[in-house]
Amino acid sequence: MANSPTPIDIEMNINNNNSKAACNSGDVQVRKGPWTMEEDMILINYIANHGEGVWNSLARSAGLKRTGKSCRLRWLNYLRPDVRRGNITPEEQLLIMELHAKWGNRWSKIAKHLPGRTDNEIKNFWRTRIQKQMKHVENSSVGQSSEQTEAPSTSHEASTAAAATATTAHDAVEAYSPQSYTANMESFQNPFPPDQSNDNVWSMEDLWSMNLLN
DNA sequence: AACGTATGCAACCGCAACATA
DNA sequence: CTATGTTGCGGTTGCATACGT
Structure with a gap:
């Protein structure tokens, strides 16, 4: 910015x-x-x-x-x-999800496992992207709990949404498993705008x- | 084109832990 | 042991920009 x-x-x-x-x-x-x-x-x-x-x-x-x-x-x-500046890669996002499930909001601890990323950046990423997704899915699942949740437009959203619907952090990781994740990777579309290094x-x-x- | 709203991120704040005199 | 200073962390805020109407 x-x-x-x-x-x-x-x-x-x-x-x-x-x-x-x-x-x-x-x-x-x-x-x-x-x-x-x-x-x-x-x-x-x-x-x-x-x-x-x-x-x-x-x-x-x-x-x-x-x-x-x-x-x-x-x-x-x-x-x-x-x-490191710029977009969080899908791999990094997966790692963040896993580590957050393990440690909670220990951002600095999580950041140590993401070379070049700062705790602040990860914290911001979590709050703006992941939590938003969670809230979104929560709302749609409350409104139509017996129905399918709104179809995510990207596989990224799909896997994030899957993680978000999980009731526990551990479930979130399960939902966000590398298998399901990599399965979605082929059709993965980067949800983030092009490089914002500038x-x-x-x-x-x-x-x-x-x-x-x- | 103009305006209002949403979003993302840099920076600040308060607190706790640690170090040192 | 206590007081004072420093560092690190997590939560929160303010503002520029993007986006929608």
């Missing part, structure tokens, strides 16, 4: 971030909201030269008016060179090549 970097809150950090521990020392102005290209460059440059470290002091040393927390999040979820104003390739130039 192309975040326009314009609306950025700047507020006095009067320990508003955390009741237990301030993420910044002193009452410096803290920027919030979408990251600008300049901030990204600063963070990338700094980490390239000094490596990751204590995030609060990193933010200060790099001259970023951000909390360490914000820097860490930005780095881990977006700027890290090994972050979903930010600047691509990571741009940022990294610019960083190299520096």
Whole structure:
């Protein structure tokens, strides 16, 4: 998504971030909201030269008016060179289903088994795609429990729907078994729009090549 | 073309666990 | 042992964009 970097809150950090521990020392102005290209460059440059470290002091040393927390999040979820962006593949989706059935909402744990994917991305994926499917199927099965549920337009939806109708997470995995899954793969149509790698104003390739130039 | 609504994702918040002085 | 600071996690929100009317 192309975040326009314009609306950025700047507020006095009067320990508003955390009741237990301030993420910044002193009452410096803290920027919030979408990251600008300049901030990204600063963070990338700094980490390239000094490596990751204590995030609060990193933010200060790099001259970023951000909390360490914000820097860490930005780095881990977006700027890290090994972050994979773009569509979740059917294989990854299957894995997510399986691991979620096993562990529940342990997104970071699940993310560790999906190289290049972040917990945030998986969490978002689950909420927006899988849960939507589940709700959809739930509704249609309540309304017409004795009848067949609405025919999914894709096999992806079919298998997701099968998983969603399951009463337990384990059932969901059963319904989403590799057998039924691969059986559907031939007619699989990618439900997602074409590559959205250009979903930010600047691509990571741009940022990294610019960083190299520096 | 204009408007309203739905969707997807980046970023924030609060909390808990852990580390250290 | 206690206080303070840091990190990591899961839940939630805000906003840009896509889509439908």
